[in-house]
Amino acid sequence: KAGVTQTPRYLIKTRGQQVTLSCSPISGHRSVSWYQQTPGQGLQFLFEYFSETQRNKGNFPGRFSGRQFSNSRSEMNVSTLELGDSALYLCASSLVEANYGYTFGSGTRLTVV
Amino acid sequence: AQSVSQHNHHVILSEAASLELGCNYSYGGTVNLFWYVQYPGQHLQLLLKYFSGDPLVKGIKGFEAEFIKSKFSFNLRKPSVQWSDTAEYFCAVTRGYSSASKIIFGSGTRLSIRP
Numbered sequence: 088k089a090g091v092t093q094t095p096r097y098l099i100k101t102r103g104q105q106v107t108l109s110c111s112p113i114s115g116h117r118s119v120s121w122y123q124q125t126p127g128q129g130l131q132f133l134f135e136y137f138s139e140t141q142r143n144k145g146n147f148p149g150r151f152s153g154r155q156f157s158n159s160r161s162e163m164n165v166s167t168l169e170l171g172d173s174a175l176y177l178c179a180s181s182l183v184e185a186n187y188g189y190t191f192g193s194g195t196r197l198t199v200v
Numbered sequence: 201a202q203s204v205s206q207h208n209h210h211v212i213l214s215e216a217a218s219l220e221l222g223c224n225y226s227y228g229g230t231v232n233l234f235w236y237v238q239y240p241g242q243h244l245q246l247l248l249k250y251f252s253g254d255p256l257v258k259g260i261k262g263f264e265a266e267f268i269k270s271k272f273s274f275n276l277r278k279p280s281v282q283w284s285d286t287a288e289y290f291c292a293v294t295r296g297y298s299s300a301s302k303i304i305f306g307s308g309t310r311l312s313i314r315p
Contacts, residue, residue, distance in 0.1 A: 191244040191245070
């Protein structure tokens with residue numbers, strides 16, 4: 088079965104712009120989580136969606152938002168980009184709950200200049 | 201709040217050496233524990249996981265981990281490392297028996313193997 092697909096793989100944006108990242112989970116997986124990975128901070132939890140509802144949220148500012156569609160695909164949006172938003176954004180999916188572990192996508196590398 | 205500590209930021213070993221990466225978590229209740237690996241240029245992959253039962257868990261590629269509840273630890277071990285084990289390793293925890301639980305990751309340990 089296909090893995091978790093994230094698009095695009097790479098993005099370069101300018102400060103102040105906004106960006107939308109996309110994630111298609113493994114077929115049948117209904118939970119999608121987003122993480123920000125940076126060398127200094129490791130993997131920081133952004134949010135989790137299940138059945139189009141946000142079930143869990145990390146400690147990120149409101150500029151970071153997401154949504155999930157009826158087919159479980161998810162998008163993450165970052166508005167008013169800052170230099171510090173440069174990171175690898177990872178999407179992970181699981182069948183129902185995070186307890187059973189995730190399958191990760193390859194990530195979207197966002198560079199803000 | 202849950203947290204995960206990985207004591208070693210960077211570990212350098214020679215091939216055939218034994219490996220032990222430390223992981224401690226802070227949460228007093230039932231937990232599920234994971235080790236993930238990220239090979240250079242690749243996505244995070246699950247190495248092994250512990251839910252319940254035998255505290256010694258076997259994973260892929262010869263890795264194993266031991267859950268010691270009294271020490272809140274879940275250390276990763278491999279008796280003899282190979283150059284191909286060069287990667288970053290992440291310990292992670294989530295509350296057990298609880299739905300909608302997020303996974304908390306440690307900061308990672310970079311493992312470099314000298315050929």
